[in-house]
Amino acid sequence: MNKELFIYTLHLADNALILAQRNSEWTGHGPVLEQDIAITNIALDLLGQARNYYQHAAALYNSLSDHDKNSLEGSLPRPWKSFHRELQEDDLAFLRDEHQYRNLLLTELPKGDWAFTVLRQFFFSAFQHLFYQELLQSSDPQLAAIAEKSSKEVAYHLRWSSEWVVRLGDGTEESHRRMQEALADLWMFTGEFFTAAGYEQAAATEGFGVDVLLLREAWLKKVEAVFAEATLEPPKQSWSQSGGKSGQHTEHLGYLLAEMQYLQRVYPNTTW
Amino acid sequence: MPVQNFESHFQEKIDADVRIEPKDWMPEKYRQTLIRQISQHAHSEIVGMLPEGNWISRAPSLKRKQILIAKVQDEAGHGLYLYSAAETLGISRDEMIGQLHSGKAKYSSIFNYPTLTWADMGAIGWLVDGAAIMNQVPLCRTSYGPYSRAMIRVCKEESFHQRQGFESLLVLSRGTPEQRAMVQDAIDRWWWPSLMMFGPHDSESLHSEQSMKWKIKRFSNDELRQRFVDMIAEQVKLLGMTLPDPDLKWNEERSHYDFGKINWEEFWNVVSGNGPCNKQRLDARKKAWDDGAWVREAAKAHAEKRAARNKQQAA
Numbered sequence A: 001m002n003k004e005l006f007i008y009t010l011h012l013a014d015n016a017l018i019l020a021q022r023n024s025e026w027t028g029h030g031p032v033l034e035q036d037i038a039i040t041n042i043a044l045d046l047l048g049q050a051r052n053y054y055q056h057a058a059a060l061y062n063s064l065s066d067h068d069k070n071s072l073e074g075s076l077p078r079p080w081k082s083f084h085r086e087l088q089e090d091d092l093a094f095l096r097d098e099h100q101y102r103n104l105l106l107t108e109l110p111k112g113d114w115a116f117t118v119l120r121q122f123f124f125s126a127f128q129h130l131f132y133q134e135l136l137q138s139s140d141p142q143l144a145a146i147a148e149k150s151s152k153e154v155a156y157h158l159r160w161s162s163e164w165v166v167r168l169g170d171g172t173e174e175s176h177r178r179m180q181e182a183l184a185d186l187w188m189f190t191g192e193f194f195t196a197a198g199y200e201q202a203a204a205t206e207g208f209g210v211d212v213l214l215l216r217e218a219w220l221k222k223v224e225a226v227f228a229e230a231t232l233e234p235p236k237q238s239w240s241q242s243g244g245k246s247g248q249h250t251e252h253l254g255y256l257l258a259e260m261q262y263l264q265r266v267y268p269n270t271t272w
Numbered sequence B: 001m002p003v004q005n006f007e008s009h010f011q012e013k014i015d016a017d018v019r020i021e022p023k024d025w026m027p028e029k030y031r032q033t034l035i036r037q038i039s040q041h042a043h044s045e046i047v048g049m050l051p052e053g054n055w056i057s058r059a060p061s062l063k064r065k066q067i068l069i070a071k072v073q074d075e076a077g078h079g080l081y082l083y084s085a086a087e088t089l090g091i092s093r094d095e096m097i098g099q100l101h102s103g104k105a106k107y108s109s110i111f112n113y114p115t116l117t118w119a120d121m122g123a124i125g126w127l128v129d130g131a132a133i134m135n136q137v138p139l140c141r142t143s144y145g146p147y148s149r150a151m152i153r154v155c156k157e158e159s160f161h162q163r164q165g166f167e168s169l170l171v172l173s174r175g176t177p178e179q180r181a182m183v184q185d186a187i188d189r190w191w192w193p194s195l196m197m198f199g200p201h202d203s204e205s206l207h208s209e210q211s212m213k214w215k216i217k218r219f220s221n222d223e224l225r226q227r228f229v230d231m232i233a234e235q236v237k238l239l240g241m242t243l244p245d246p247d248l249k250w251n252e253e254r255s256h257y258d259f260g261k262i263n264w265e266e267f268w269n270v271v272s273g274n275g276p277c278n279k280q281r282l283d284a285r286k287k288a289w290d291d292g293a294w295v296r297e298a299a300k301a302h303a304e305k306r307a308a309r310n311k312q313q314a315a
Ligand SMILES: [Fe+2]
Pocket: B044, B045, B078, B132, B154, B158
């Protein structure tokens, strides 16, 4: 196995976990009961995906030779190093520092209003939907299996979020205005989907990962189709924010992790 | 038929354990009692999402986070079934929610207590869902059809919640000294409020007698409370913890546990709005509702536009 597969798996795990964490902030606070349940469902699906990836990453690491283990030093949770036991999913989720997280910036942005939440979900699901079609062919059987299981869930996320984009875009004046504001806030974070980090390039070359650059056109087409129905227009602006995939985050991630990781940090190496 | 005949026919059905269905004749007071009780139960499910929701972002492991989110989501589902059951009695969900927000409708006081540590998640599952089950299992046979059917679905999930809560406490009780202290502290705080969930003593209970006759209720508050005490007093031993009641003692003669006096002053205080989190909980519900107003309006506006377009196309 190589170093990149471990990091790549973490990247996929982090995307799913951070967006799950954000979406679950709606639980109990949704605009209507049915939608409270729906957004919570998506959070649960993503959390399930994250667990699959973290478990895979931990197993990959634990089976490495000492030499290979050493080469991953910088990606490992610091407190775990003094536990003297095998790596587990929770160590990866709860004990890595901010700069070790490799999620897309888009996923860590605060949940905003319902327009922001559904538009972010739509962008993300439209991407994930295409991504999983490709990951099915991964040379890593575990990644291919996760893709297979997850793509059914994501098809639903995409349908649900597309419907909401249309509903709000083509709803009232206020909902249309809010969608446009959400769009102005989110658009610059969508470029990162298609800007491959080093480990993604390696993943694509070696056949266990996806060449994200190739997904761009299909993604745009999907966005344009849904936007047309929603009476929204994709902005012309091409400036994009990136860095999350290589550990350079917005100011928001630190707070999210501080809250999420609190118990594991205060009571290290404890069973819950 | 004069009203008396309707009434006696109705009572005969009740006595024969025939379910009353939405289209059947029923006394107005029966309808009102059910609306009050079912909507109060629905509100409890929804407000009950808040204290546990408070720990979703901080759950200590991915597995626990998953279990907790799924549990809180189940409660939303319970709220849905129950609102739907109440709607069959001729009141809309929006109207019921309005009554919750105005303070006219109540919800279970237990949810006005704060969740201060992670162990509270286990304690709520074990004690609060546990007490809810005691109250609700008999409701699976309650006389009103839609209510009893909703309760059958709810009870299945509630007993799952209780087992999960207990299991989570069991893990903590075998953990570090800090974790064990957390468990004991959570039990100490949730025990008495859980006993209050069964409502006032039978002698003081406002609605009990008529509800028993109509088989909306099937056991008295005190009977159910006793069953709960008997069950928990045994289970707490498995955790190696204690209940905060010096008077708790097995009574050979009664074949039940004796237990201490409930602080009814606290109970009535919380019911009337002066619990630790009453305002906070209601404010959170109102905020979610108000913040969601534009979303609901947009969904409606879009549905209307779409219907109009479809009609045009069809013409
Ligand atoms: Fe309940």
